[in-house]
Amino acid sequence: MTSSRVSSEAGPIRMSLSSRFENIEMAQHLCGKLLEPYDLPEETRHWILMALREALANAIKHGNAQDLAKRVHLDMDVVDDALQLTIRDEGAGFDPAGVADPLAPENRLKTSGRGIFYMKTFMDEVRFRPVDGGGMEIFLKKHLTRDGKKEEKGR
Amino acid sequence: MKTSVREAPGGVQILDLKGKITIGSGDIQLRETINKLVEEGKKNILINMQDVTTIDSSGIGELVGCYTSVTNKGGKLKLLHLPPKISDVLTVTQLITVFDVYESESEAVASFAA
Numbered sequence: 540m541t542s543s544r545v546s547s548e549a550g551p552i553r554m555s556l557s558s559r560f561e562n563i564e565m566a567q568h569l570c571g572k573l574l575e576p577y578d579l580p581e582e583t584r585h586w587i588l589m590a591l592r593e594a595l596a597n598a599i600k601h602g603n604a605q606d607l608a609k610r611v612h613l614d615m616d617v618v619d620d621a622l623q624l625t626i627r628d629e630g631a632g633f634d635p636a637g638v639a640d641p642l643a644p645e646n647r648l649k650t651s652g653r654g655i656f657y658m659k660t661f662m663d664e665v666r667f668r669p670v671d672g673g674g675m676e677i678f679l680k681k682h683l684t685r686d687g688k689k690e691e692k693g694r
Numbered sequence: 695m696k697t698s699v700r701e702a703p704g705g706v707q708i709l710d711l712k713g714k715i716t717i718g719s720g721d722i723q724l725r726e727t728i729n730k731l732v733e734e735g736k737k738n739i740l741i742n743m744q745d746v747t748t749i750d751s752s753g754i755g756e757l758v759g760c761y762t763s764v765t766n767k768g769g770k771l772k773l774l775h776l777p778p779k780i781s782d783v784l785t786v787t788q789l790i791t792v793f794d795v796y797e798s799e800s801e802a803v804a805s806f807a808a
Contacts, residue, residue: 560717563716563717589750592716592750593751596717596750596752600717641787642788647788647789647792648761649755650755651751653751653754653755654751656787657783657787
């Protein structure tokens with residue numbers, strides 16, 4: 540097979556999770572495994588996993604409204620040294636443009652509305668897409684520096 | 695998350711938190727602990743964050759909610775020993791300027807009398 544795509548050694552991971560917050564850490568653990576070949580600063584790794592946490596929490600709470608009959612679909616892969624995460628819920632969807640700016644003075648002390656902001660802060664790319672048939676898909680991307688790849692550094 | 699409350703001079707309540715303040719795990723617990731203190735008339739509260747390992751937007755939201763409810767009751771809620779990552783999370787959302795944050799417990803306790 541000829542392909543210029545450099546995928547992770549673990550390969551793509553595709554999961555379907557029930558709408559429980561307890562599942563967030565399991566997904567974070569597997570995402571951490573995907574990042575293992577990369578000698579990332581501990582902070583970078585932490586922020587990536589936080590962005591994933593926020594996206595999953597969003598899908599479980601706001602998307603699926605914690606309805607156990609609805610699933611959260613998660614795809615994770617490293618392609619061309621970039622981590623790509625796709626999180627899809629089965630909820631009613633929402634308008635990302637309608638989410639209030641948490642930095643605006645009038646929103647500063649609100650108790651919610653920071654999850655998307657954190658995703659955008661910690662990742663290189665964040666996209667939202669309504670899914671045909673219902674649900675919202677969030678795509679997150681983070682470049683993992685090639686220089687930092689363990690096996691290349693060590694040789 | 696584990697919580698424990700101790701009383702410092704001047705009636706300041708120090709709330710020691712240990713573990714995660716994340717959605718479905720610690721966020722509600724934080725709110726209930728603070729609400730209970732406020733209901734008991736204990737309105738000067740110092741949250742010791744030293745052993746908080748993880749926080750997410752829900753945990754941050756609860757911290758903000760606690761700050762507002764204590765302030766609205768005429769009390770003060772301050773933070774002690776913020777781990778660097780939690781400080782970063784508060785900084786990017788410009789909340790770090792909302793909270794009084796201390797590195798020294800004695801200084802923090804004394805500040806309530808000011």
